[in-house]
Amino acid sequence: MELWYTHLLREKLDQDSLLVQGNRASALGALDAGVRFFAGYPITPSSEIMETMARELPKVGGVFLQMEDEIASICACIGGSLTGEISMTATSGPGFSLMQEAIGYAIMAEAPLVIVNVMRVGPSTGRPTAPSQGDVMQARWGTHGDHPAIVLAASNVVDMYRLTMAAVRFAQRFRTPVTLLADEVVGHMRESFSAEKAGRYRLSSGDFDFTENYSRPDLVREVHPPHQLGAFRHPHVTGLVHDETGFPTNDPQKSAEFLRELHDKVAHHRDELCLYDVKNEGRGRVCIVAYGSCARSARAAMDLAQHEGIPVEVLHLYTLFPLPVEILQRVARRVEFMLIPELNLGQYAREVRKMAEQWTTVISMGKIDGTLITPRELVDRVSDLVGKYENV
């Protein structure tokens, strides 16, 4: 398939790589993955995604809508999705909060949808241009009721491109909304971006192939028959608990089965959904478990620590939910400490602790001052842990 960014590169510049901003890379990934419907509302630090879509979608005959608020944005996307369009919106914390009710609707109605949340410091208006990872649990549990969630996290510009594509694939294949989280710094940073770099995606969890039937993949078997307007004659779509006909039911057994199946379609496919990379596997007493900008710091800290004679393992998570239980437990069994740096007060560390505390000590390293966690800070914390252990 012809990738959009390569087209752009050919058009604009006669060179192999280009300096691209994270938010823009997300928009390009969306276009390459077949997103042809975008509705949004401006909000810092995500607006460049919307601006890029406004510029590019008309060129390919897609629909771009600037709606009156974030609620209308996601609802318009659901409308587009119900007709079979691959739909996406992008926002930040305050807008993400406004979207929560509709996210639940998309889960219930099994309407595929991609939501990119470029996180800023909260709560409330917070610090719109400072990086944060404060929306991790909102992405998991923001909408009401028991529900599954697929949540990805980008750590650099190339990730923004590739994980937006992955989000499209997962949304279509599982027929559910998928959230891609980026911290502000990932959305706004500019990095060298090339076809070569973006096309390859080799992770410990497996290779990722973007080329084969990418945006219209087969559905997983647990998905209910799609009720698409205009295709499935005249379906009924509702946010009420319903059965496979699409019509509401109050039958206790049927409604429990339906809700259970929504969970199962995600839970049964953790192997496919959980993207991660392990570095220095089995070579340290400490494993840094990180995602987003913190994962970059962790990778740099690994090299720095190595230089200082302390082997450290790094588990870089690209999928936060469903929880990558298997890899977390495998790592937990072999290390003495799991160190979890986050730009929040330990939201994900609490999740990891539930999985891992019977085998290892899980240590949360949270930062909420709107600055990044540096490799030096991580190495100091690791030496501290290793030193303490040696003194016991």
Place this chain on the structure above:
Amino acid sequence: MTSALDRFLHTDRLPHIWCAGCGAGMVTGAFLRAAAKLDLHKDTTAIIGGIGCSSRAAGYLDFGTVHAIHGRALAFATGIKMARPDFTVIVFTGDGDGAAIGGNHLIHACRRNIDITCILFNNSIYGMTGGQASPMSQEDDVSVTAPYGQAERSFDLCRLTEAAGATYVARGTAYAGRELERLIRDGVRHKGFSFIEAVSQCPTEYGKRNPPKGAIAMLEDQRDRSVSAKEAAGMTPEELEGKLITGLIYKDESAPEFQESYQRMVERVQQDFDGTS
């Protein structure tokens, strides 16, 4: 008993949930007769309801139907219309769904003049949740959340939507079913945003606390208060106090429709884009 309109109904979903004497079925009936006259195609007609008694109508109709979330039917409908311009898109909403929680979407749908027909069932009360005041409750109306009488003023939704940019604005009543049917038919035919306020009655939650009592008396009250737009033009504000101005209130066939404007923009961009690559 079957009728010619059964072909538009999921008869297996009946009986409906509405109370005896409710106007929702009468408004839905007017819609069904209009649908038959228009010969709406089931595969390319999308009906979107929000949340509330009136919005439930969508679930009984055998078209492509969406029972959306509270207040957001018009936002869903905007997405559907933009993705499928060939669809006839109709929104069923109520005075709570459309004028309170969904008020912002209503004015913006009017502003865009997108080709959607919005039928707002106005029964002046939140029926499904048990009789709370709505933005369409009149001053001094009694409800469970205004037990001493409503202190707020209500909207004039037809003036609101006209000012916001709707290009077809009409008001009908459950009482005058034939007129309502005509207004809906013409609204669906109109290219642009059509707003039809269907004044309806809720004898259960509104009628039990406010005069007149009972569905028949409430319907007669709709009749007695109705003044045609033509008559109203010659009446003073004092004479119009408490009246319902009914019929076609405003129509503009020259304003650009949003989806078509968007499509023209896309064609222009694609021409330029193809020219340079």
